[in-house]
Amino acid sequence: MNLFIQVPCLNEEETLPLVLGSMPKRIPGIGRISILVIDDGSTDGTIDIARDRGVTHIVRHTSTMGLARSFRDGVEYALAHGADIVVNTDGDNQYPQEKIADLVRPILRGEADIVIGDRQTQSIRHFSRFKRLMQRFGSWVVNRAAGTRLPDAASGFRAYSKYALYRLNIVTRFSYCMETIIQAGNKRIAVTSIPIKTNPKTRESRLFSNVFEHMFKSGQAILRSYIMYRPWTVFAWLSALFGILGLTPFVRFAVLRLMGDEGNHLQSLVFGGAMIVATLLAIALGVLSDLMRTNRILHEEQLERVKTLQYGPALPAADGIRPTGRPGKRKKAP
Ligand SMILES: Nc1nc2c(ncn2[C@@H]2O[C@H](COP(=O)(O)OP(=O)(O)O)[C@@H](O)[C@H]2O)c(=O)[nH]1
Ligand SMILES: [Mg+2]
Secondary structure (H helix, E strand, C coil), X not given: CEEEEEEEECCCCCCHHHHHHCCCCCCCCCCEEEEEEEEECCCCCHHHHHHHCCCCEEEEECCCCCHHHHHHHHHXXXXXXXXXXXXXXXXXXXXXXXXXXXXXXXXXXXXXXXXXXXCCHHHCCCCCHHHHHHHHHHHHHHHHHHCCCCCCCCCCCEEEEHHHHHHCCCCCCCCHHHHHHHHHHHCCCCEEEEECCCCCCCCCCCCCCCHHHHHHHHHHHHHXXXXXXXXXXXXXXXXXXXXXXXXXHHHHHHHHHHCCCCCCCHHHHHXXXXXXXHHHHHHHHHHHHHHHHHHHHHHHHHHHHHHHHHHCCCCCHHHCCCCCCCCCCCCCCC
């Protein structure tokens, strides 16, 4: 089994040595461990540090393209170089590299295809109460959208099997963490999590300047992914809501007429009419997005086949035919 540990970096010269210095040298069940640094257009000495410390796998962007793109390019590189498992960790030394062995274990055993390091955010001291609450709420929303039960949806410390990487396609620019969970849940990819303790904070987050920005961007990513996978749920609820709002004034008008009221109730009827138009629009959008969903599924199947041709076959955990794994239990579809 070939493991690639990828570290996306944007100006991480100060903390990258700590990350590289704490990488595991050997992991039971893993034949080769390769470190991959993805430099997203850093202007400091990140790349020199990586080379000095003996990193030979480097993906370099000439300009900053963002974390999601860096993740995708890293995965492409790792798969092209024979990765069976890819672990993602951050360049700010937030995550405990010693835990990588635990992170890949469920994959080696054929029990899961994605393993997430649960930071146990409720006990992180430097998180404010509000941030903790938002972390919990964010994870709850993601779990609802994905049909999963994961305690820490925003954690970037994860292991992915080759199979999971074949099936995931990242399309949003931000918050690929949330997006991957929603995709995994809807595609019935086995996801699990293990508890980890994060290292002391080295610096402020560069991805988000404050909690509200984090919430806004994550919310956007969740909504977009959800509409992608469950368009009918969204548009059926919207059309039901508009439908009720639209019919109410007409029913009221009919009842009042029967009771002998001669008024024309123009305002409420105009409002009702507008709501009925909105209902029809929501139904039409539902039909269109459902057709697009069918298209997406076909495209994704094609992409999977292309990846299989490019990088060789990959099997899901539930098949339990991993070389080092014991037979996995087939999960019941939720
Ligand atoms: N490629 C890329 N990586 C970034 C960018 N911003 C932050 N990172 C990396 O993403 C990881 C997480 O960033 P960090 O600032 O610690 O955000 P946090 O997850 O909110 O703590 C680190 O490895 C950073 O080097 C970016 O714009 N592009
Ligand atoms: Mg960080």
